[in-house]
Amino acid sequence: MSGSEGSAFVVVANRLPVDRIVAEDGRTTEWRRSPGGLVTALQPVLQAAEKGTWIGWSGDSSHIDPFTLDDMRLHPIPLDDEELRNYYEGFSNASLWPLYHDAVEQPIFRRRWWTSYERVNARFAERAASVAARGAVVWVQDYQLQLVPAMLRRLRPDVRIGFFLHIPFPPVELFMQLPRRLEILHGLLGADVIGFQQPLGAQNFLRLTRHLLDMKPKGHSVMVDDREVKVESFPISIDTASVEELAASEKVTRRAKEIRAELGDPRNIILGVDRLDYTKGIEHRLKAYRELLSEGRLAVPETVMVQVATPSRERVEHYRTLRSSVEREVGRINGDFGQVGLPAIHYLHQSYDRAELAALYRVADVMVVTPLRDGMNLVAKEYVSSRPDGDGALVLSEFTGAASDLKQAYQVNPHDLDEVKAGLLRAIQAPESDRRKRMRAMRRHLRGHDVKHWARGFLTALGVPETATAYNSGK
Numbered sequence: 332m333s334g335s336e337g338s339a340f341v342v343v344a345n346r347l348p349v350d351r352i353v354a355e356d357g358r359t360t361e362w363r364r365s366p367g368g369l370v371t372a373l374q375p376v377l378q379a380a381e382k383g384t385w386i387g388w389s390g391d392s393s394h395i396d397p398f399t400l401d402d403m404r405l406h407p408i409p410l411d412d413e414e415l416r417n418y419y420e421g422f423s424n425a426s427l428w429p430l431y432h433d434a435v436e437q438p439i440f441r442r443r444w445w446t447s448y449e450r451v452n453a454r455f456a457e458r459a460a461s462v463a464a465r466g467a468v469v470w471v472q473d474y475q476l477q478l479v480p481a482m483l484r485r486l487r488p489d490v491r492i493g494f495f496l497h498i499p500f501p502p503v504e505l506f507m508q509l510p511r512r513l514e515i516l517h518g519l520l521g522a523d524v525i526g527f528q529q530p531l532g533a534q535n536f537l538r539l540t541r542h543l544l545d546m547k548p549k550g551h552s553v554m555v556d557d558r559e560v561k562v563e564s565f566p567i568s569i570d571t572a573s574v575e576e577l578a579a580s581e582k583v584t585r586r587a588k589e590i591r592a593e594l595g596d597p598r599n600i601i602l603g604v605d606r607l608d609y610t611k612g613i614e615h616r617l618k619a620y621r622e623l624l625s626e627g628r629l630a631v632p633e634t635v636m637v638q639v640a641t642p643s644r645e646r647v648e649h650y651r652t653l654r655s656s657v658e659r660e661v662g663r664i665n666g667d668f669g670q671v672g673l674p675a676i677h678y679l680h681q682s683y684d685r686a687e688l689a690a691l692y693r694v695a696d697v698m699v700v701t702p703l704r705d706g707m708n709l710v711a712k713e714y715v716s717s718r719p720d721g722d723g724a725l726v727l728s729e730f731t732g733a734a735s736d737l738k739q740a741y742q743v744n745p746h747d748l749d750e751v752k753a754g755l756l757r758a759i760q761a762p763e764s765d766r767r768k769r770m771r772a773m774r775r776h777l778r779g780h781d782v783k784h785w786a787r788g789f790l791t792a793l794g795v796p797e798t799a800t801a802y803n804s805g806k
């Protein structure tokens with residue numbers, strides 16, 4: 332399918348917004364929301380666009396025909412076992428992910444992973460080429476698909492190609508470690524606009540073009556032959572209005588009350604919500620909490636912590652090690668400070684629906700978000716917009732993209748344990764008027780800087796005419 336009957340707006344991402352799950356009976360299958368911030372952000376964008384198509388991995392190896400779900404046209408791409416190991420778990424999540432997150436874990440490089448990364452990127456590019464209408468907008472997402480822009484340009488020079496990186500882009504010195512760095516760079520430069528979460532990411536990229544390719548960037552762009560490539564930052568956000576609406580709903584209000592009662596009606600509820608990922612600083616925050624309990628500066632049952640840790644990339648070694656050490660620490664905290672029926676920390680290694688998360692946000696007196704490095708962190712933004720009561724306190728790592736937006740949070744350096752402890756205590760002990768003032772300013776910011784604002788900013792830079800996607804025209 333190409334030419335006139337194709338799709339005018341195509342999103343290409345490693346995952347579809349839903350995952351195919353085989354039920355316990357082993358026969359029936361269902362579609363479940365996929366994990367991560369990319370899906371949270373892009374789903375409302377695609378739903379609002381007319382004739383929008385999302386190309387992504389279905390979560391397994393079966394070949395499934397395109398189908399429509401919640402106003403989105405979905406094109407599943409299968410990955411076989413070898414590709415899952417080498418493209419997804421290997422090159423994407425054991426090489427690129429740690430390297431781009433400032434090597435907070437040692438990146439692993441294996442030569443055999445590369446062929447698979449190339450092959451899967453080619454499959455996504457070919458599918459995008461066959462789905463896109465003449466002159467369509469194709470928006471490629473994230474580190475798993477960095478070769479797609481150039482591959483697609485070769486197949487379909489008529490389409491406008493955008494690329495957005497959801498994670499940080501590292502400094503030149505780190506990027507230079509990457510085997511196949513030139514191929515990655517040329518792959519990205521196939522786009523018309525390359526978007527980053529932060530100005531620093533865009534600067535790192537422009538420096539790299541100078542260093543590796545001897546290019547001469549001017550302002551926010553570089554020339555590739557006679558084609559201009561724009562390199563800019565577009566901080567991603569949440570669908571603020573819908574998050575606010577859900578949090579204020581009767582169902583969530585009722586559930587929030589129940590949760591507080593189920594937790595024993597403590598004075599302070601501290602909440603963490605993350606994918607179980609070593610970039611999120613979960614171990615650091617648990618240690619800070621344990622030390623505060625052992626120093627008697629916090630006490631059970633007056634204070635209780637809830638840590639939600641969504642299962643993630645469970646076969647990758649770094650993630651297995653992390654799970655063991657988080658679970659060991661949780662056991663230690665509960666063993667040392669819990670009481671019968673009153674744990675010091677509730678650890679939930681599960682996925683939840685949006686309403687349950689919203690209810691958790693509503694009861695959290697303190698939300699603690701302490702990544703060692705994070706492109707954005709939408710959880711922090713969801714928390715702020717989920718407080719119709721105007722109260723709450725956010726402890727936020729300065730190494731998240733969100734720290735540039737949420738300036739009034741209690742910001743901490745997560746590597747400095749004493750600072751994390753002080754930040755937690757500050758948030759717990761802050762006068763109500765101070766908490767409310769901070770939350771008010773952050774909520775206001777998120778109303779003006781929601782995901783619609785992000786999408787419009789990017790698509791405008793891509794030169795998409797106002798009418799080309801309903802989303803861009805503010806439908």
Ligand code: ADP
Pocket residue numbers: 366367368369371604605606639640641681682683684688707708709710711713
């Ligand atoms: P990342 O993309 O690295 O996972 P973000 O904080 O940007 O981090 O986005 C995480 C998204 O996943 C948020 O929208 C959050 O609501 C959602 N999420 C986090 N934990 C869970 C969970 N246990 N169940 C369901 N959704 C979750």
Ligand code: F6P
Pocket residue numbers: 345346366367368369370473497498643644
């Ligand atoms: O940008 C963060 C991100 O890697 C997304 O690309 C992805 O959708 C999400 O986190 C979850 O990760 P995964 O798809 O590997 O489960």
